[in-house]
Amino acid sequence: MPSSDLYGELRPRAFAIAYQMLGSVGEAEDVVQEAFLRLHQTLQRDEPITSPRAYVATLVTRLAIDHLRSARTRRERYVGEWLPEPVVTDPSPAEQVELADSLSLAFLVLLENLSPQQRAAFLLREVFEYPYPEVAEIIGTTVDTTRHLVARARKHVHERRPRYHASRQQRRELAQRFFAAAEQGDLRALEALLAQDVTLHADGGGNVPARTRPVSGRGRVIRAWSAGMSALARYGLRVRVTEVNGQPGAVAIDAQDRLAIVMGLDIVDGRIQAIHSVANPDKLRHLDRTSELGGLLRAAGGAGDDG
Template sequence: MSTSDPYVDLRSRAFAIAYQMLGSVGEAEDVMQEAFLRLHRTQRDGETIASPRAYIATLVTRLAIDQWRSARARREQYVGEWLPEPLAADPSPGEHAETADSLSLAVLVLLETLTPQQRAAFLLREVFDYPYTEVAEIIGTDVDTTRHLVARARRRVRERRPRYHATRQQQRRLAGRFFAAVEHGDLPALEELLAQDVAMHGDGGGRVPALGRPLNGRQPVARVLAAMAPLLARAGGVRFDLTKVNGQPGALVFDTRGLLVAVMALDITDGHIQTIHSIVNPDKLQHFGRVGNLGDLVRADPDPTGDA
């Protein structure tokens, strides 16, 4: 007897919508589960649902908008810079390039500057390719209003959206060189790999010492990264497992016990690393499995940047 989920593809789409609306794996899973619970209740009560795809998209989007509003208030009290929870996976082969780019941490951070309706309208139309009429129905507006929401969001995203000009092979090669340089504290190699105006972002959430604000510039970023090597070496070192993080090159960072202590993602432009995102808040890594605390490894000098 088959135990396969008849809605497996629908669940994948529902999670993708919720995650890109919220930037949180746990919150996206909660929204998705609530949406499917309502679907099952409706079907159990004998109501006919003409299009489960449209029904779930509507429920997930509206639930995510409600969740986003409450999450927004919590994020205003967040310690340090807030970054989305990372995903260590590539988009599926069936997802187009726009979807892959929209998953990047840089774009998810950018989407935080939109209103909930703008974000929902933009994602549904530009990323998931829903027609304007369906987007309008999902978010509860008319088509003209929806077009304006999408247009405003599109302008804002295009103005600041990162552009990636590297093949997958180039990305893997550059990422490998970068993480090797970080592991060995190779300052000249780091300076060579980083863009002149590189930006580094860190999220410790008050649980782990991290950058208190974005760090900009080749020399400052290279110095901070190189300074981490001797601290980590005294604790036995860490292991960088190269992977895709939200569709971009990155690494999972494990301590000597095999506990995940950080996830790092890189944005690469014109042969240089343009942006570095480092998530070390254990609360944001729980969905990967066994998690450690990077602060325990560097407690001899918990904040080499001087920014708590």
Template structure:
């Protein structure tokens, strides 16, 4: 099989692993590109690669661990709250359906507090279902050490992850009502849809005006949303509902249909429990003009790394 054929076959899984490790499309593409370059160089040297899938998974994971270490240091200096770079698309790719819950913005934010090796071990074992022995080989630990890493990560995730999520149909209906109430400026209807302890997270990255800390509580969040929507409407910005990281969300666009932000929702106990709004323009570069079927210029199925 040629390197181009291997690239086409293995890239979706490689992209998924790296993206869930890093929460950044641009960093993910760098990691995936470097991994395939190294495999190509190994093949040119006639090195024996018994399993290209295992080989590229190992390369991607180890590169992502290194990248995550340096990214974490940069994020500590980030202006305001750091949120993942969103995957905004009309629908979730078929080969992502089984792991859609692990793509959510809420889940990726939760993973940020894990160590690089905990995050890698947990994702490979519990999301991508690699056996412990393979995970140990990939991240360079023994099986007992890998089990310990996964157990620590599971404890953290279970402690902070919501225990009950709405069904896809309930999510869609809640999202529809949420966006309608927000655009109408209907505070009472909006508050009914929000969990009591709902949190609004905004990522402006110091590039656009944005709150630096999360807004907590049903009334405060509702007022903040209605106020923000009023300002955006006066500027000619409107909301285009779409799927964001496998969950209902929206892209806000200006009069020329250029994205100005991406909004994702998380659901707790049949209500909206968290709202994530990414307005940092650096994280919107891969969100194309609204109007086509695919709002993402580069992603798991793009033919080339880079947009």
């Protein structure tokens, strides 16, 4: 494998690209491992590599595109609604706000509607700030085609992407009020915190009970959410507010400190626009390493060139 210094330098960006391409921690780590194995083999053959950073980004992106194409067939057979694997993150520093917003569960779900090539072009250009010629080289297209891919993806994303006008501190405080009101059964307070067209998404993967379709509308969401919180109390689960994928959220933990559910909130204009609840245990197993993964994502910001 490459030297530990090179690996440590390149891995955060590689993991962030793979995770945002695939929405899966396990699949992202597999792609990153394969990319570094290929880098190692190339170095062993003494083949010249002008920029290891660009080389790894290219490998990771192309592997992720291939992986995403095959994953889509599996997701069509998924039981219930498919949501990305969540990452519990520490509050991000100010310079990482844009990256944190691009990690939100709602944003990753939105990217699922793009083709794999559109998703790659959009992320590399709009999130990781690679110049168009470099994006074109990475995904194997012309600059004109790349511009077209990014433009189509940008139009789709910007029409639907949440606009976070409130500060991160304001969003965290609103999340705390929301989960407190839910635990107390304060329906009036819940109503005041939810947008009129709020949507509740749940992912049990067929492994645990969960709604198989989204619930929309303030009244329906309040009823469904209140019933869910009552069930958590009956099973002795306690809720702890934290940060999920760079946005306010919470985790539900049992008496043995075992993680049962991860919940992420999308807050727009001072109201909760969407709730994403992931209870599929297959998507939560990685969270015993959450601080490591959160650190990787925070370290991945910055422009795409080597300086």
